[in-house]
Amino acid sequence: MNTGQQNIESSAIEILSDLGRFTATSFWEDGPADYLAERAESAGLEVTIDPWGNVLATKTGSDPDAPGIAFVAHMDHPGYEVVARTGENITLKTLGRMGIAAGRAGTTIKVITESGEQIPATVSGAEPAAGELPKFKAAAAAGWLGTDTVYAKIDREAALGELPRPAVPDLPDFVIEGGLIRMRAADDLAGCAAILAALEHVANEPTQGNVYGIFTRAEEAGLIGARLAAEHGLVPKNTVIVSVETSSVLPGAEIGNGIVIRTGDRSTTFDHEAEAYLVEAAQRIKAKTPDFKVQRQLMNAGSCEATAFKGFGYRVTGTAFPLGAWHNRGESGVEPEFISKDDFIGGAILLTETAKLSGTSPESVQAWLSESPDEESERLRSGRAKR
Template sequence: MTSREFCRIAGRLMRRPAAPFHEHAVREEVERLCREHGLAFRRDRFGNVLVRLHTARVRPLVLAAHMDHPGFEIVRRRGAACRVRFQGGVGDSWFRPGLPLRLMPSGARAALGPRVGKDKTFELIPRQPVDSADAFAVWEMEDFSVRNGRIHGRACDDLIGVAAILATLIELKRKRARVNVIGVLSRAEEIGFRGALAVADSGALPRTSLVISLETSRELPGVRMDSGVILRVGDRALVFDPKAGRFLSEVALDLQRRNRSFQFQRALMSGGTCEGTVYQEFGFQTAAVCVALGNYHNCAPRNRIAPEFVSVKDACGMVDLLVHAARCMPKYERMTSALPARLRRLLRNARRRLLTSAT
């Protein structure tokens, strides 16, 4: 898939603001894209979207990302007065009275007012009349733009992951690939993985699935933006399945042999906990990938609220990796057995030398 086509998909999603439990506009765009490209999808009873491309009887590959982003929920109305509560991980020092907000779904302008109490509840200062349908608010900033090889916008986290799943499925369908891939696009991840927990517990996914969690993750020492997709060894909570991680490493190396411009990195991304932890703890063999993210959760230097950004090249590399991983699933056991076989050969040689030199 070309970078231009990927950016078109990402732009369509990122121009639909969302917050935890208020992902409806993003979900509608996801479903619209699925219909346009002939991808089978369904909503589960919790409002998550499951997209499937099943053209071969092979082990299922599940690609998981979330549709929400930190934002404000309207929790109280009294006439023209409103209070909003922030949902998501942003430190106290970033909340300053007067910061511009956008009410949704009307798009009316407002500003952040004084804090009320100890939790992240604030008075809302309307700049325009508040519509009775308005249910949440987001930071007022650009939804989406592409500049100098970067995608900028409010919600790269995790709509870049959602876009990567859709792009992967579209590309596999276009190539008539023999695969079994399920995309899980979940809700309310930012406040405790609510949608992913519901999916993992529901029985909707085959227990034999290999799950790959897709995220954007804050740039940490040891990884660099523009240096490729990151094979995420683990997150803040735990380390993911080593055999699944070995499979992704072998897939990435094979892809690199075929395409010398493909780059990847491997790192423990401990800046936060991702949905991979949920799926692994619920018994699924799990791996994870991500791309480096700037201005994580819109938190810029000097306590400024600003758009997030990612590398277009890294995001497209993630799609390339996932497309190749889906096509390599029939070779999973062969690809993951190479290292153990090599170690057994080393053991045989080691025994001979150790025994002859033991005394």
């Protein structure tokens, strides 16, 4: 690993460790948002906040007409919201899709007060699933909670402040062990950290097109921030969108085998013209670092923000860090999510190299198809003439 890559690693790990301290429950992303905005400004990037709280960091290119690149990640993670309290009993609504153990009696959580104090609470159960029983059985069989209402007990003397208040699983903020990063909310604070580390590295390097970091809100509640950013043109329509996700491990997208170039998600297949940037960047890295690992796969466990932007006419592609214990669904209950440290660092390096290509419009992997195969054409033609 060269000095530049070592600097990217140091920054990426520091940013992710810092982000892990914050509450990241959907609609409660102020902590990550403030941190990302302040650090981006310190790096010399232009920072704006849209009306919905999405954070946009911009590194300006030399050609205002060149197509820029926007790396997109969400700041939120599934969690709870306290909506009612009677003495020691609290009622919570889940925000985002959570595993079945999130509503299981005995699961421990932390309620975040207005002053920022973390108050321990213990889940006592969940509301029976609404709707059709087969649908609930299917969700349970897949390990998902089939309801959005959970009950818990808390110290009756604890002052929470005005409701609602966010709550999170009682899990480690950030730990590195055995080559794995384990944390409460890798999805998608890892994407945010990789993007900002890449932007910091290229902040003072010349690029033809603009390079953007878009950090969105409430993705787990239905791609809300991304849909609003795309609908209202937060970045120009000729911008290439790169979703930077942390997504469930799948065959062909394995932990430890490198960052995944994502060709699609559960809802959408992506654009090869946009993917060409990632492919070209990976080839450049491999030319200098032959053992650099990268995978390529359509990851259909969930939908990502590329789908939101594609719905509004943008060219999109994506990357993903293969993720274990997706949405804290562990083998033994609610557990920290985990990703490979090497995959994470490799992803930050890939984003950095991709950012340098902004405005260059590299040829797609299909460009060779436009070259007429004259010699082979003549052989086919002459062969038929002899019959």
